[in-house]
Amino acid sequence: MNTVLFQECVRYNALLAEMAVTLKAVQLALVGEVVMSEELEKMSDAIFDNRVPPTWTKTGFLSLKPLASWIEDANARIDFLREWIARGTPSVYWVSGFFFPQAFFTGILQNYARQRAIAVDSLSYAYVFRDDITHEDITAKPESGCLMWGVYLEGCKWDRDLHRLAESDPKKLFVDLPLLHLVPEAERAIPPDGIYDCPVYKVQSRTGTLSTTGHSTNFVMWLELPSDRHQDYWIKAGVACHLALRY
Numbered sequence: 640m641n642t643v644l645f646q647e648c649v650r651y652n653a654l655l656a657e658m659a660v661t662l663k664a665v666q667l668a669l670v671g672e673v674v675m676s677e678e679l680e681k682m683s684d685a686i687f688d689n690r691v692p693p694t695w696t697k698t699g700f701l702s703l704k705p706l707a708s709w710i711e712d713a714n715a716r717i718d719f720l721r722e723w724i725a726r727g728t729p730s731v732y733w734v735s736g737f738f739f740p741q742a743f744f745t746g747i748l749q750n751y752a753r754q755r756a757i758a759v760d761s762l763s764y765a766y767v768f769r770d771d772i773t774h775e776d777i778t779a780k781p782e783s784g785c786l787m788w789g790v791y792l793e794g795c796k797w798d799r800d801l802h803r804l805a806e807s808d809p810k811k812l813f814v815d816l817p818l819l820h821l822v823p824e825a826e827r828a829i830p831p832d833g834i835y836d837c838p839v840y841k842v843q844s845r846t847g848t849l850s851t852t853g854h855s856t857n858f859v860m861w862l863e864l865p866s867d868r869h870q871d872y873w874i875k876a877g878v879a880c881h882l883a884l885r886y
Contacts, residue, residue, distance in 0.1 A: 640728055643746045647720055650738040654699045654713070661694055700738050701841045701856060703885045712883070731777040731818070735789035735882040740841075740859050744821070747785050751823040763827045766863050770799045770817035777818075784823055790816040790839065790862075794878035803865035804835060804873065813884060835866040835873045839880040 665683050668675040675683075682692040689705045696702075700716070702709055719736035723729055737743050744764075752759035764784070774788040796814045798805035807814075838845075839859040847857025862880055866873065 640746050640750065643743050644720065644723055646742060647738050648724075650700075651717055651720065654695065655717075657694060657698045661692065701847075702883060703842045703844060704883070705886075708886055728780070730780045731774045731786040731788060733774075733789045734787040740882065744860060747821065748823050751783060757825055761825045762823045765822040765824045765827060767820040767822055768797075768802065768817045768865070769820055770797065770802060772818060774818055781820060781822075784821045786818060786820050788815075788818050789882060790819065791881045791884055792816045792878070793843070793881060794876045795873065801867075803867060804878070813881075816880060830863070833865060833867070834863040835868075835870050835878065837862045837864045837873070837878060837880055839882070841882050843881050843883075843885060845879065 661679075661682055664673065665679050665686075667673040668679045669683065678694065682694065685692040686706065689707055691699070691702065691704070691706050691709050699713070702712065704712060716736040716738075719733050732743070734740055734743070748759050748762045748764075752762055769786070774786070777786055780786075791813045792815070793813050794807065795804050796807050796811065797803075797817055799817070839862050840847075840857050841859060842857060844857065847855040859882065
């Protein structure tokens with residue numbers, strides 16, 4: 640997990656460095672101390688329009704938020720990492736705060752495999768939804784796996800009485816998914832029914848490209864959500880999970 644934390648810090652430090660340089664440059668350009676290049680002009684226009692500047696989008700994390708919300712989100716992400724560095728591995732993870740969450744999920748499996756001296760390729764996650772508590776109630780780390788929060792559900796809701804998916808309430812497009820415990824298991828068999836294989840995306844666009852690591856720039860993982868309906872029902876409803884919204 641130290642490797643995961645280090646990689647996250649490298650990515651966010653690169654973004655902060657880019658922001659510091661370009662903000663200083665555009666300020667000098669606006670007062671005429673340096674030449675207003677095309678890139679600086681695009682940046683000043685984006686800031687005026689409450690859009691994330693293109694250079695920050697290229698260096699930063701995937702997001703559909705306007706600039707004001709993006710800044711708040713970036714501050715929250717950096718605070719999450721600072722808390723991790725200052726106090727050690729957290730008891731519960733804000734999964735939305737990761738630049739590259741796939742590395743985090745792989746790191747949890749690798750830790751479990753090394754502790755028990757088993758092949759990491761034989762491991763997969765079992766999903767335990769803790770809808771009886773919130774992330775603020777967690778004080779101790781789980782014995783295995785990880786607890787995470789910060790996932791949004793679109794197209795349906797979570798029934799806390801029946802502990803499964805249900806039809807959305809009127810005029811509610813998104814709801815918070817309950818606290819989730821990811822438990823690594825060896826040679827785990829996928830349940831034949833009673834679940835919906837829900838895609839998890841970083842943002843709502845649901846589109847992405849393959850990066851140099853072979854991972855999608857948007858798709859994160861599949862999540863098994865308890866359900867009393869056939870998977871086709873939720874597929875037609877467009878049910879999916881997101882790590883961040885547009886606002």
